[in-house]
Amino acid sequence: MEITLDKHSANQASVKIKLNEADYQPKVDAKLKDYAKKAVIKGFRPGKAPVSMVKRMYGTSVLVDEINNILSSSLNDYLKSQTFRILGDPLPVIEDADKINWETQKEFDFEYKIGFVEDVKVELGDQLEATSYSIDMDEKEVENTIENLRSQYGKMTNPETSEENDFLYGDLKAEDGSFEKTFSLPLSKVDGRSLKKFIGLKKGDVVELDPSKAIKEDLVSTVGVSEEEAAKLSGKFTFTVQNINRTELAELNQEFFDKLFGEGQVDSEEALKNKVREIMAENYNKELKVFSDEKLKDKLIASANIDLPEVFLKEWLLRANDGKVTAEQVEKEYPIYAKQLSWTIISNELASANEIQAEHEDVIEKTKEMIREQFASSGLGAQLEASMDMFVDNYLKGNEGQNYMQMLTSVQNDKVLAFVKEKANVKEEKITVDKFQDLLAN
Template sequence: MEITLNKTNNTEGLIKIKLTEGDYQPHVEEKVKDYAKKANIKGFRQGKVPSGVIRKMFGKSILVDEINHLLSHKLSDYIKENNLKIIGDPLPNQEQANSIDWDTQKDFEFEYQIGMVEDFNYEISKNVKVQGYKISVDNKVLEDTLSDLKKRFGKVSYPESVEFGDNIFGDLRSKEGDFKKEHAFIASEKIAPGEQSKFIGKKKEDEVEFEVNSLFADPKELDMLLGDSIPDAKGTYVLKINTISRTEPAALDQELFDRVFGKDAVTTEEAFINKVKETIGENYERETNHFLEHHIEDAFLNHTHINIPDSFLKNWLKVSSNGQVTDDVLNKEYNDYVRGLKWDLIKNKIADDNSIKVEAEEVRNKAKDLIIAQFGGQAFAEQLKDRMDAIADNYLQSENGQNFMKLFNQLKNEKVLTHIKNNITIEEKQVTVDEFRKIVEEHTH
């Protein structure tokens, strides 16, 4: 057997494998004997079928299977032994393979096109500076959150007539045209000030006429009312009121504290407000951390040069997708795919260089945390304490092991990003919620 690599450039090459009869024939003969022992062929006792009969009936398929099996292992071994950093999978020369005469040919030659990644360098040091943000929980945000909680957990009543702040439910239709919507919902506090008087004081079964594009100050509210099917609604609409609901805000008392955070988690108004503020901060921290990771990705991609075998990669994506990836798809999505590929290559190299590993027990513990969170928290964990390992193992083995790999990759990604954050300079800036929202909206890769 002879295996050679011909590099056409630094990122693409051709692996050639030459086989002689002595390379594959012993494997073929072993398989023929195995067939002879197991074959159930009319006219012969099981286990007594002559090898010549087996060769005549199954010889070609045995030969093809054994050569393909041999090629697969030798190709994989060659790539590992020569530390070739390949992208995708080797692509066989199909035209060459189709020209093989399996009936008479004794020696064979196979070609595989490969794409490779050159070794590259990245920088992790305090000289690498990335912008981060910290959202301040100001009094307005706190007051809005407390107001929302009191309303969400408040007492609901169903009055006879509409007052400001009530929710209005009814059947909506256009006066001209065929638009109709049952169970429409309008929050009276969202109605534009100039339109409020049309609704205040109205009762069940009353009909309210209004110019639809003047109803709300915020256009998003109109989209929610009508749906995406009518992007430029105009004209007069009519709402027939079916139900009016009013929520009396909950008091800042123990009942509210328990409903929001669990029984006796907090027992005073001051502790409740501090807990709300802490929770808001944690939620904002998740948002800013996610955005920080986008900036880290940008920084490394912008300052790390990686040569990608574009020609091979595009061909491999089309061949391996069973027709799902076309030239049109590549034109639209290839740059995003390469961006993700490069970021994965950088993270994997950082992990290798810094011996960042994920142990199986860490994956199992992560699975248990997910299961506990999904099925009711620590109370659930206590009930099934002795069975949690088995439940987690069953979850990780399902989906053909995909659940394991998903959590494994998630943990590895978290460890790599933690390593990066600990070793670069994050220039944190204090911003308000509105400022942060604007920054996120304007951000592009």
């Protein structure tokens, strides 16, 4: 057997494997003898069929199987012995495989494309700058959230006369009769210059309007029409009121507090504000941590400047997902895949170089944390904790063990990022919700 490596570039190569008869024939003969001992062939007692007959019947399929086994193990062992890091899976050169004559050939040549990276270097230290954000809760945000909660738990009424923030249920018609639609119009989505037309209306009242100007939000979602129909909602229309819907805000009393947080958890308006502020800050800070971590990953990826074998990886993604994705989809999604792959390489490199290891106990704790978050609003705290071990066990065994491996990888990434932050120049910054939205937008 001969195995040779032919590097085409800094990250792509071909592995060529040459097999002669001595490499595979002993294994083929042994397998055929074993077949002969077990074969049930008409005209012969079980296990008494001549090996020559068994060879005629099964020789080619046994040859193919044994050569494939030899190729798989040999290629795997050879690649493991290399210093570079293999990406994806080796891709057999199909054109060469199609030319094989399994009946007559004694020597076989196989070729595989591979993609790899080597010399991955990740520099840590003060030159690596990062920002750890935390939220500075605005009282207006807290008040707005409480207002929304009161609206969600409020009572629906049907007043005689419309006011700002009501919902008007009625018929929108084009003057020329080309369009007619019955829907519920939120007055909060009506442009301020047109809003006064909709205040003080009663059932049966008719308003003239140009939907494209009067409705400030997306016409598609507001009116419930297609993009094509929305494009035609311009010009003279009328809206006839059939009904007025209003939500009366829930009272700030103990019944409302208990509905939100459970019996006795909050007992005053001040306690309500504090609880809402605490929950909002916790949720925003979780989002900010994810945002900060992603920015740190971006800097590490830029610093490492890993030269991925793009052409190879795109072909591998297409062939590995045969029939499930198109070349256009691979092209579109490749930047996201490349970023994730680069981070995986960096994380593994840092974990290996600094003896960072995800332990089984860490996986258990992270899974518990995930499950608690999923059930946070269910009110099943005590019952959940009593059955936590069962939930964790079921989840980690799910998806044929892939859930466990994904959680293990997640724990390693957490530990690697914590290690990086210890070495990097990290500054703390408190920001408002508006500033956070700006950061997300950029």
